[in-house]
Amino acid sequence: MIQIYFAAGARLWPGYAAPLRAALDDAGIVASLTPDCADPAMVDYIIFAPGGDISDFSPYTRCNAVLNLWAGVEKIVGNPTLTQPLCRMVDPALTQGMVEWVLGHTLRHHLGMDRHITNPTHTWDPTCPPLAAERPVTLLGMGALGAACAHALQAVGFPVTGWSRTAKSVPDVALHHGDAGLVAALTGAAIVVLLLPKTPATENILNAQTLALLAPGAAVLNPGRGHLIDDAALLAALDTGHLGHATLDVFRTEPLPADHAFWAHPRVTVTPHVAAETRPSSASRVVIENIRRAQAGAPLLHLVDKSRGY
The missing domain is CATH 3.40.50.720 (NAD(P)-binding Rossmann-like Domain)
Structure with missing residues (x-):
């Protein structure tokens, strides 16, 4: 037996x-x-x-x-x-949960939902967001999770670019790989989603140099691994306004310490490692x-x- x-x-x-x-x-x-x-x-x-x-x-x-x-x-x-x-x-259920989290937070930033949900001054601002087709999204990590998220975002109308460490093939998704491909994938991206594993090659893949490639006001979503982002560089980019917002589900230390700067930063949303289970x-x-x-x-x-x- x-x-x-x-x-x-x-x-x-x-x-x-x-x-x-x-x-x-x-x-x-x-x-x-x-x-x-x-x-x-x-x-x-x-x-x-x-x-x-x-x-x-x-x-x-x-x-x-x-x-x-x-x-x-x-x-x-x-x-x-x-x-x-x-x-x-x-x-499959973990994949579906990740798709829902990524799609939900991408739409949140794309539509600018926060300014309507939290509007203490009752400001009447009828500015409409662009259509999804005008908001390029880059996914770092094109395994099973990345491919599923890419197709869900494309179904809404977002132009999606994917990047992986080595060459991959995902139907109907524009893909890059390697160091040169990373620059191409990040340049001008309005929303970046991190779905990479933590390895020596992926640690701090978003740092001062790579964050500078993003479109002004871009949003970063990290449901992958906390070590993928240089925390100090992320906070600096948020403080200067080059980044509009970061929604983070994973962190170098979990639970995230109560005194961590992410909790108090007005341009950071913390979710407690709930993107997928x-x-x-x-x-x-x-x-x-x-x-x-x-x-x-x-x-x-x-x-x-x-x-x-x-």
Whole structure:
């Protein structure tokens, strides 16, 4: 019998136990699924989340794969004891949640909703915003989340440009890659959305030099990773007015400290890491599908390239 160790932590187990067992039944897989591990050498698969029950993977000599419940793997991928294949989470519900957050906040900035929602002087300003077709949006990161957000924004009418570290192909989206492509993608962008993983190559990708490329008054949306932005450079660009607003969902330290400048800045909106969440019902099916594939000798889905960090 297959042995599956749910090592994502006691807090998550009650929400995942039933959906995982249902997914196993649907896949016709007979397995022992437990949040406890009496014998690491007997474990075939590990379901994991950062902050879970394992920091040393070396005793799990029979383990075929570590299946992460988070889309991000930066807190595990550098673990030197992790020699097993690592799969990140690509959850349809997580993707949909991200699309809704990105689309909602893009429209908020595009339409200038804040000046109507918060209007203490009761100023009558009938200025209409431009149409979406006149507001170029750049997405940094063109994986599953970036591609889904790009198509949702295009459906509303925004011209979308995408950028990734390496060349990608996303139907109907203008794409750039590499260092030269980053300059092209950011130059003149009115709204920038960050959906990159945290790696040494992406840390501080928005800094004083790259922020200067954006259109005056541009908005920055970051539901990706806090380390993607140089915080001091962002605040400076906001203070000068070159940036109109930043809506940030992720931060270098979470929860965001109460005395952090982002909380009090009039051009910053803080959302508490709620842009997207892994949902047990759909994520369980992704995890069990990978176990089914591994048992059948098929390639694993969403396999992490440890040398690249994602």
